[in-house]
Amino acid sequence: MIIKRGRKWCLLSRKTRRNLGCYPTREGAVRREGQVQWFKRRSAGLAGFAGDYQEIVAEKASTAIRAYREEAYDALERANQIERAWRDWDYDTLVDLNVVGFDTARKAEHESGVGG
Numbered sequence: 001m002i003i004k005r006g007r008k009w010c011l012l013s014r015k016t017r018r019n020l021g022c023y024p025t026r027e028g029a030v031r032r033e034g035q036v037q038w039f040k041r042r043s044a045g046l047a048g049f050a051g052d053y054q055e056i057v058a059e060k061a062s063t064a065i066r067a068y069r070e071e072a073y074d075a076l077e078r079a080n081q082i083e084r085a086w087r088d089w090d091y092d093t094l095v096d097l098n099v100v101g102f103d104t105a106r107k108a109e110h111e112s113g114v115g116g
Helices: 026-088 091-096 102-112
Strands: 002-005 008-012 019-023
Touching: 002 026, 008 026, 019 026, 026 091
Parallel strands: none
Antiparallel strands: 002 008, 008 019
């Protein structure tokens, strides 16, 4: 709301009657009121944007967590395969899993007398 106080035009808040600035002309006060309204609408628009941003961040985080979980399960499965292969002396599996090189597996097989 714009009122005249002495020689100046003052912009007051409609709710609290707080002084938002005094200007030498009515046009200056009207222009300032437009700026205040623009900032009020802009703030409301940013609140909606913040909600959208939070949803996007949450979705990306859950996608990353799923990917890391899948990688962890894959690593655990590989560790279990390696453990079984060592326990069973399965050199072919160890070579397939790149745990030992082909030459190393064949040498160990030859030394243990397992291969033919």
